[in-house]
Amino acid sequence: AQSVAQPEDQVNVAEGNPLTVKCTYSVSGNPYLFWYVQYPNRGLQFLLKYITGDNLVKGSYGFEAEFNKSQTSFHLKKPSALVSDSALYFCAVRDSNDYKLSFGAGTTVTVRA
Amino acid sequence: DAGVIQSPRHEVTEMGQEVTLRCKPISGHNSLFWYRQTMMRGLELLIYFNNNVPIDDSGMPEDRFSAKMPNASFSTLKIQPSEPRDSAVYFCATSKGQPYGYTFGSGTRLTVV
Secondary structure, eight states, rough: EEEEEEOOOOEEEETTTEEEEEEEOOOOSOOOEEEEEOTTTSSSEEEEEEEEOEEEEEEEGEEEEETTTTEEEEEEEEEEGGGGEEEEEEEEEEETTOOOEEEEOOOOEEEOO | OOOEEEEEEEEEETOOEEEEEEEOOTOOOOOOEEEEEEEETTEEEEEETTEEEEEEEEEEOOEEEEEEEEEEEEEEEEEEEOOGGGOOEEEEEEEEOOOOEEEEEEOOEEEEE
16 A cells, blocks of 8 residues: 655745655555646646655756655755745655555645745 | 647536546556546546556546546546536546656546536
8 A cells, every 4th residue: 555645734935935845655665756736727747756766856946855765755845935836736656566646635835925 | 749638628517417528648658547636535546547448447436437548549537427526627647657657637627516
């Protein structure tokens, strides 16, 4: 079985401040981890993924995420948030033995000017 | 590439009517997924096709829902008869398989009145 938890429903930050969106996961095999972003009335857009290799992965729009195996976490980060980063963010995990991508409940990020 | 194409973007129908949602996957993507998104339940996987064959339809809520993939370039999700509780955004997503993530369409917003 596989599952994803996003412990925060909402994250509020000021523009220019660091942004962190938390994600923890559970899989029986090796994890493939993903972050997606959803803007209003749009589909989910791929941000970045971890498959193997370097634990720090960089993605679109200046986002990065760090894979931490011991803590089973894959937190999304951005050093300096923009108002345009305001959106709904989803963490997802795929067990290396499974076809299914399991999504977290999503975290709404609001960046105030 | 035009991405995953879904039609229609919006659908408003009366309770009891048949509704058909359409999806054109990205060429070369052999996995196709139908998701439903609501505020209450988040993202729910309805059905998964691999190489045009339905593999897992355990997420289909009831017999009123059916999905087909007659060929590699087309899939439909049908609701007959529709009910107000079916109102949601329905997403089609496709993938090249392991270890890739999914590419989502823009979704169909269904309103059943």
